[in-house]
Amino acid sequence: MTTEKIGIVICDDHELVRESLSLYLSEVPGFEVLGTAHNGEVLLELLKSTRPDIVLLDVQLVDESGLDILRSVREFNASQAVIMLTTFKSDSVLVDAYESGAAAYLLKSAHLDEMLLTIRNVAKGERPFDSGEVLHAMKRLDETGLNLIKTLDETDRSILRELAKGSSDQHIAAVVFLSVQTVRNRVSRLLRRFGRDNRTQVAVFLAALPEGTL
């Protein structure tokens, strides 16, 4: 049995949350807060000098997606355990967090004991994701996507076909004879309607569709 403490780094842009979490967790026996960060850049710097067992990472930072930060953290250190903290659960965030390698996905709630338990479990190497919930979320997103495709016009379909191929906005613009700005607007409108946060997710979904669906 090791007596080493569980090292934690907190990344949250909300100062009150960051500070109170840091104070609270540093007083929990067996825990040690190694540092805090208010954005992804600071977090990555911190990870170069510290070796935390756990990173607690907010899903939605000002001007920055916690999911993008999650991916850079995992790129920096593929074995880094990251627990995502969120105020609102959403299917797309759940699926994205899972696929991007988060260890757990926690709601910010008054049940702090749950957070402590999750931190301990993740530190032991567990990945407390409910695979049933993830699968359900995937299913719901896919249904939304399939229903949406039925209602789209030819231009939007062409844009999606290009998205599935991973084309750039410039390339799509040339294919559908629209300006790049218009294509950008249309793409973000489509992503929103698909209920997904990034085009990679949509591209993966589209690429998996049977031929001729689009």
Added chain:
Amino acid sequence: MPLVKLDADDLTNIFQELEKNCAVHQPVFDSSGQIIDCLLLAWNSFFADKRNYEVRHGQSMVEFYADPDEALKVVNKVWIEGSAQQEFNPSQTRSNNHYCGSENYVVEVFWQKIAGHIVELSGPHSSAHQSVDAKLEVIEIEHDTETRAQLSDERNRISRDLHDSVIQQIYAATIGLKRSISSIQDLSTKENIEKVIQMLGDVIVSIREEVMGISEGPIDDIENEVRKIAKIYTGNSDLAVFVTCEGELHIPSGVAAHVRLVLKEATSNAVRHGKASRIDVSFEKNNEQFSMKFTDNGIGFGNTPKAGNGLENMKFRAQSLGGSMNVLNHNLGTTLNWAVPSNNMNWRE
């Protein structure tokens, strides 16, 4: 006029299939509000093909149009009246080398003001404007619907952002209280603070509920409803939810409000007090009654159900609809049967 900022490229794209000349212009005003020029924003290939000069973005009507005075007169009329028709003979203008083809023909031009743009359509067919008319109407309706959807998206986003920061603050306050609790010796003070933490937790849950849109209206997708509610009460992702429902189920709003609240109480009890990791909810409706069976695998209430866990409340809801409720503690957890008659007026709406 719909409340939209139409994209000129969008318009051109829509008109492309009409096989007519199409151009979208941005009007330029003088200080008295008179349109003194129009700049070309977008055009389709028919528009460009008809012209002997190179068509470019931002091109001035005054500089390039064969009869700019007439064009501006029409544009000003369009700006005030919404639309106008113009008959135009290219060969009778100051410079007929503006256009391809030398034959003497009359072009019918249909002008329309759409969301701050001047849209020009023309073709040799006299019936051009009729199809265009219909098309414009469709576009306006489409854009109107889309804009409304976008506005509501936007409103949801703002509401979410606002609530997000409120939740963060309450969350931070909760952590602060939780932290101070360990240093407090007095038991009753400790208990009081625990209560405050619980209350703050409930506030967070209420805000979350509000924002996630669990609210009014009938229930058509009961499984989705159960999952949505479960999502609110599961701080962590480890509650397995199983829903069974015989056939299609439509729960009218009068009953749906009770069903939602009972589901919330039951889920909250299962998760918070029962420490359940799984719930099974089944629904059945026949000619006599609608019943809901809620089973969890938690530790239950023991032999003496404590007041204040919402059981009385759930029972009262069933009774108010002429129904009943019973609770069964068994070695696998707790089962709650909630049933109301399905033949009373609450089911007709």
